[in-house]
Amino acid sequence: MINKLFFPVITSDYPSIGSKALEVKKKLKDFFPKSDYLRRLGVCIFEAEANLVIHTNQGGSLEILVFKDRVRIIASDKGPGIKDLSKALTPGYSTAPESARQLGFGGGVGINNIKRFADYFFLTSSKQGTTLLFEVWNDDDKATN
């Protein structure tokens, strides 16, 4: 492992959404100079960060593990959990509150963006909390715009 980063994420702190994704992107630009890879990584971390802010009771955390050829992200929280995982993975389905929707969040696309741009995706959830683990690999097979 090259580097490890840890960020606490505060619930309902909408103005902070994206700050961790940008910090990771800035810190890793020397490790991963390809701008397309950093865009893909940034999109995935932004979405994970937004989910922690919008959907948790007590916030959560983002753990970023940097390897030579990939970055592994573990987003975890202590509840309330996702009631229906299959619905949560359906594009367009969202349980985001009106306050988030007014800002342009809650389109029901976020988690699918992570699935789309990440190379490995694992999601588990119960009332005790949710853990989302995903990896973004530094290869040329996936491209964002």
Place this chain on the structure above:
Amino acid sequence: MMTIKQLTELLPIEVLTKNADLDTAIESAYSSDLLSQVLAKACHRDVWITVQTHATILGIASIKQIPCILFTEGLRPCAEVITKAEQESIILLACQTTSFQVGGEIYKLLTKEEGA
């Protein structure tokens, strides 16, 4: 392809950020107010057309390397957002028309440019 300077000369669009590099070239535009949709679909050669004016849009633009955001319907961000955009070299534009109208105008200009 056209520069942002050309765009602002051909359409009633105001530049909100100072010291903006108006020679920045754009190839297309993407219109959406849903942030995740922009993260998924907008391109780093697009003008992003939106009515969202809060600071998070700058994070989205930075992550996607979108050079320019165009606010429609007379909406404009607060001074803090404009200053932050200037620091991050993101060009902010504003117009009075709807996203549909200005998107159509930009489409016409860019496709005319392609056909020229």
